[in-house]
Amino acid sequence: MTKPHDIIVIGAALNGLAAALALGGRHVKRPLDVVVVDAKDPRAFSTNAFDGRASAITAAARRMFEALGIWDKVAHEAQPMAEIIVTDSAVPGGARPVLLQFGEADMKGGPSSHMIENRFLYGAMLEAAQASPHIRFCVGQAVEHYHFKPGLAAVTLADGTALKASLIVAADGRNSPAREAAGIKLVGWPYDQMGLVATVEHELPHNGRAEEHFTPSGPFAILPLPGNRSSLVWSERTEQAQRMLALPMEDFEEELKLRFGTHLGEVKLISGRHGYPLAMYLAETFTAPRLALVGDAAHVLHPLAGLGFNLGLRDVAALADCIHDAAGLGLDIGSEAVLDRYTQWRRFDTVATGAMMDGMNRLFANTNPVLTLIRRAGLLAVNRMGGMKSMFVSEAAGISGDLPRLLRGERV
Numbered sequence: 001m002t003k004p005h006d007i008i009v010i011g012a013a014l015n016g017l018a019a020a021l022a023l024g025g026r027h028v029k030r031p032l033d034v035v036v037v038d039a040k041d042p043r044a045f046s047t048n049a050f051d052g053r054a055s056a057i058t059a060a061a062r063r064m065f066e067a068l069g070i071w072d073k074v075a076h077e078a079q080p081m082a083e084i085i086v087t088d089s090a091v092p093g094g095a096r097p098v099l100l101q102f103g104e105a106d107m108k109g110g111p112s113s114h115m116i117e118n119r120f121l122y123g124a125m126l127e128a129a130q131a132s133p134h135i136r137f138c139v140g141q142a143v144e145h146y147h148f149k150p151g152l153a154a155v156t157l158a159d160g161t162a163l164k165a166s167l168i169v170a171a172d173g174r175n176s177p178a179r180e181a182a183g184i185k186l187v188g189w190p191y192d193q194m195g196l197v198a199t200v201e202h203e204l205p206h207n208g209r210a211e212e213h214f215t216p217s218g219p220f221a222i223l224p225l226p227g228n229r230s231s232l233v234w235s236e237r238t239e240q241a242q243r244m245l246a247l248p249m250e251d252f253e254e255e256l257k258l259r260f261g262t263h264l265g266e267v268k269l270i271s272g273r274h275g276y277p278l279a280m281y282l283a284e285t286f287t288a289p290r291l292a293l294v295g296d297a298a299h300v301l302h303p304l305a306g307l308g309f310n311l312g313l314r315d316v317a318a319l320a321d322c323i324h325d326a327a328g329l330g331l332d333i334g335s336e337a338v339l340d341r342y343t344q345w346r347r348f349d350t351v352a353t354g355a356m357m358d359g360m361n362r363l364f365a366n367t368n369p370v371l372t373l374i375r376r377a378g379l380l381a382v383n384r385m386g387g388m389k390s391m392f393v394s395e396a397a398g399i400s401g402d403l404p405r406l407l408r409g410e411r412v
Contacts, residue, residue: 015295082208203265
């Protein structure tokens with residue numbers, strides 16, 4: 001009989017490591033016994049090879065990484081967003097009048113976000129998780145069976161290894177096998193869009209400016225990285241995106257330059273390209289007996305505001321509060337009462353954010369002249385209203401609402 005763990009985390013990508021550190025890391029006041037399970041070796045996720053993928057880390061998420069002892073290790077690789085501009089472009093590459101702008105005067109508490117390459121963030125998180133005596137890894141074997149029992153949850157791996165715990169945390173992505181095994185259904189819909197991701201180097205400095213250009217095919221974001229580099233995240237109609245992904249790299253680069261523009265001088269593609277289908281999906285419930293969903297296992301939203309990873313961190317921070325509070329009182333950390341508190345905390349915020357992202361995508365990804373006038377008038381009005389801009393900055397920074405301790409920068 002194997003000794004039960006407190007927590008089994010399924011998935012060793014960014015959200016899975018964040019959950020492991022928030023529950024059993026060295027900077028947690030009373031760390032729990034955590035085992036991280038993944039079919040792949042997590043060292044492959046932290047390769048030094050530059051693949052062009054980066055994440056926007058909100059001010060609240062930065063506080064969380066500070067509390068977990070991660071930020072000091074990666075701060076020198078992070079680029080603060082000193083300015084954000086939003087345009088409404090009738091056609092890609094055409095005139096792009098700035099309709100909404102956030103500068104340092106609007107970000108009184110410091111940058112609302114930082115951009116950082118995933119490889120640096122993941123490497124620091126993996127190192128911290130491996131250094132904790134309360135976190136162990138069981139990787140290289142897929143989960144064959146899940147058992148959600150009243151007293152303990154259990155998983156059986158492909159090699160026959162059996163693991164038991166009070167709670168399973170599923171951080172295993174949008175196609176979550178753990179969610180499926182628990183019988184939790186998804187509600188939502190796919191978009192006729194794909195997200196394309198790449199990194200470019202440009203001749204002129206960006207000065208920390210992030211750009212969001214709304215085009216009829218979807219948003220085109222230029223997000224600053226350290227040096228004269230930017231991460232590109234943009235949406236295209238599925239047929240057009242597939243055509244672009246099939247192009248030789250030289251031709252893809254030319255298509256990219258047409259959308260990028262010339263305001264930063266010469267532009268050169270310095271990474272590979274990645275494409276993924278866009279959709280909005282929410283799990284009908286974020287919990288089941290002995291199971292909690294976090295990150296993409298619980299929700300998949302349109303990336304136009306760059307909130308995907310940050311929403312996952314909100315899940316992790318809220319779940320950590322619920323679990324540590326229960327553990328401190330000597331209660332069952334996988335009980336229905338603990339999981340209900342987590343669901344109530346995260347469900348409304350996720351649904352509201354998903355509805356907002358879906359509405360914005362539908363509002364901007366079209367050429368209806370009436371909607372064009374309405375959205376431009378709306379953006380211009382917000383730009384003139386200091387109070388409204390402050391609210392938008394607070395939302396973008398993730399510092400509004402009922403925040404868990406980690407997102408306030410406090411240890412759990």
